Amino acid sequence: MKTYFTLGVFLLLSSFINAQELTAKIVDSKTNEFIPFVAVQTAEFKGVISNEEGEFIIDLEDVDANTIELSCLGYQSLTITISDLKSNNYIIQLEPAINELNAIYLTNSKPNVDSIISRVNRNLIKNYKSDALSYNFFYRETAYTNFEDLDLEIKKSSKVKKRQLEEANDKLTKMGNGIKNGDFVYFTDYSGTLNIMDDSLKLNVDKATKIVNSNENVSLEEIQKNARLTVLKYLDTTMTYKLKTGLFKIEDSLSLNDDDKKEKTLNEFKIKDLKEGTISVLDKSRTGTSGMLKEVLNQDDYEYTLDNASMVNGEMVYLITFKPNRSSANFAGSLYVSEDTYGVLKLDYSYAKGKQGHKLNLKLLFGVKFIENINTGTIIYTMNDQNLYEPRYIKSEFGQYFYLNRSLKFIENSSDKNKTTFDCKIAGNTISRKELLFSSITNLDRTEFDALNEKEAIAYDVLRKYDASNWSGKQTLAPSAELKTFDGEE
Template identity: 25%
Template sequence: MSRLVYKQTIMTTLIKYIITILTGLIVSGMSAQSFSAKLIDAKSQESIPFATIELSKNRGVVSNEDGIFTITPDQMKYVQDSVFISSMGYERKGIWIATFTDSIVKLAPKSFELKGVFLTSNPLSAKEVIEKVKDNMTKNYDVQDVSKKKIFFRQSDFNNMKKVDFGFKKSTIEELNKELIDSIATLVPRESSYYREVVGDFYGNYNKHKFYVDKAAELYDKSKDVSVDGLSERLETIFKENVKPDSYLKIKSGLFGTKVQLDSVTANNEDAKKVQVEVEGNDEEEGHFQESIKNRISELYEQLFFNEDSKIDILTKSNRYKFDIQDYTFIDEEPVYIINFSPKGKKDFKGTAYINTNDFAIVRLEFVNVRPLFKFGLLGITYRENVYKGKMLFEKNASGSYSPRYLELENGNYFGLDRPLKVIEKNKHVKGRRKQNELSLDLNLQGTSLSKYEMVVFNSEDISDSAYDAVKENKNVKATYLSKYDPNFWQGYSIMEPNAAIQAFEVVE
């Protein structure tokens, strides 16, 4: 070997050695820190929500509603050198994490012209596309496939009392005066919010589920619950001190009334306290928290559009909806139809379905109700289920069928009560009139409540039925109470970044 060739060989080996060392340092640096960024449209500068950030096969994260995503140190180990970002209508983009320092990632809108291609081939009408979706449903959404999914679940509840007026009219019990009744009204929280977040392993299919919770948190203001207990005790004391033991209470609201023995009321209150203590003491044994989360996720699954009992009946009642092909786009590099739907007559939903042009799978669905799903109004009582909307994003798994990647459901209602209420003490053992005391109110209550459920699937793998049967749930798990949002709580765990409302949540002492 000549000296020149020998020197070149040494130099090449040295360069490879240096590259190996640097690569090792880069990888170790990547695994030691998280990576966060926000996705925006390169032209409009608007955020891009619910984009897919692919880490490796069947592993990834989803940007939140503000376009923000985070890759945790634990997830970094699955990244070879780059991650790939894709979102409907945008060019797929690769990022080499080791050299990327910006907190903003810009995606370029995808330039394409699909209409000409479809029009020159054998174009289908919107109705024909929907029929093909129904024909391919069993193949595209295998309800029997059993899997293990690493998921993040978030529940957000909001209550708003728009009006609280107990309408004090009369009381013969000195302590039950207008001042007390008005003060009770002020104790009712006008606005309250509650959040819970959970990371865990979700096992099963669309019909059977098991859930192992890794970590969970609850954010809410405890003081807005305590006041109700104190109020109940105060009222009970007043009744005990002012109402005769052998009296009974006649409770009337409008034309309707009911008779209640006072001693049974006291006994029931005591029994209720015992039951409450027993329930609280058995939370871990009963698996209340874990079971509650699993039920919420089951509800998300039940409302998937391909389930017969789903409220989203655009396929089961497709003849009562109008479908229009609006355009074409790409999702995960696959061409899709963009089909808008709206009700014919008295159906409930409008929205948009994104349907793969090759296998006719709905890969994304956005829907919102156009009228209350349920309403009731009679004798001063009003109730309306007036909000029902959500999003469903799916991805193709190794078996070729589709499974959820992101699910979101919002359910809201309005309630009102405008009725008179009388509580009358009567006693047949007292000489003279049976009526001893009376409290008369004119109730006027109005409020709204809204619940939002979100589930992100970070990775999914098929498992056998025997593996599913062997899974043990941790029913004793409890959530950690947080009085304000703490980003360090989820360090090392895969979650979807919180929105601004959650980040700003803090109990004011």
């Protein structure tokens, strides 16, 4: 186990660089392993959540009475002063909670897990509200693309000379190898307010950044476009072409000149796209049909086990694990349920062993295949001043395998109808991890909602490295080690 001396020195230096912010790390007192998703309360109904590496950032101006309170399911709560935190080199140790389940069995009849789940279902409407609300949030997305196979080749051409054909294929091979060996990851951060009224949405984004490497992120569309342009350069650039794949005609008129004249895309996000991304994550926490609570609380589809019970912030909390009971169920995970309210405090889920999501296999017919192979997440709820549970933090990770193998045929728009056949084979995996941290959630009335104006787009800053000063004064997620060490210039 590595010592935490270096980390403590780093965090101490960080506090001098930005005196208004404090960064610390939370570890298990027994194992010294970091503890993710710890609620760090800086004031009443205000605070942050530690990231997956147990690290958090707080603004000292948000701290009341010079103390912070830490709570995490499975651990004893802790209140610590800022001065004591500094004395401990910005390392906080939490004690594991005592398993109270055996004590409950000795003093009471054994709790029936199906009865607990039934009560959770009955109290869903009472415990949760998801409409007429204004969500103040911070959003982070980390996206990866890993190419396992990328073959690009001009198979035959009725007009391109052999030497030119070899030259073109050499360029395509280098392009493919460069992409396969590249590190394609990008990070998107933005903060703002999502307003919901009667299923209508309005999004206000006040700041956005995108951290990418110097090659930008690579999509299947971009790869095909760049390969297509390479092929066009070796054809007669004075001509236009039809582009066909299999039985389908893609374009009537295609030329190199048309692509050269296209304007460069501005560094801006469409609000419509950000809204779709934000609500897709938020929906995981809601009690509607698209929410994960509705999915895993279906007692016909899932089997439940009561594993543990412990005291958290003065209330008894049940730890219940679940797994599929029918072939139609896909997830396994755990629920933390309050004995007092039968509200879910935390939900962890992922595909159960052997389970997958949507898939399409038209490999033989159209050369296309994809499989959703990752769907995992964590949702943490806290009770507000109206005794309703609201999401505090949501993580949703989604991944899929993709395969594309197709021949593109360039047909010259002329009486000769010269043809060039280009083969494109791509296979790999994509993973997208989306996180939402809520700093506040307030009630919203119709008049307020109608008065809100929504922009069509928001400009974002393109960065090559993470810079904490970009988010100074805002409640954000602490950057992971991967994000802190990412250097897009390398």
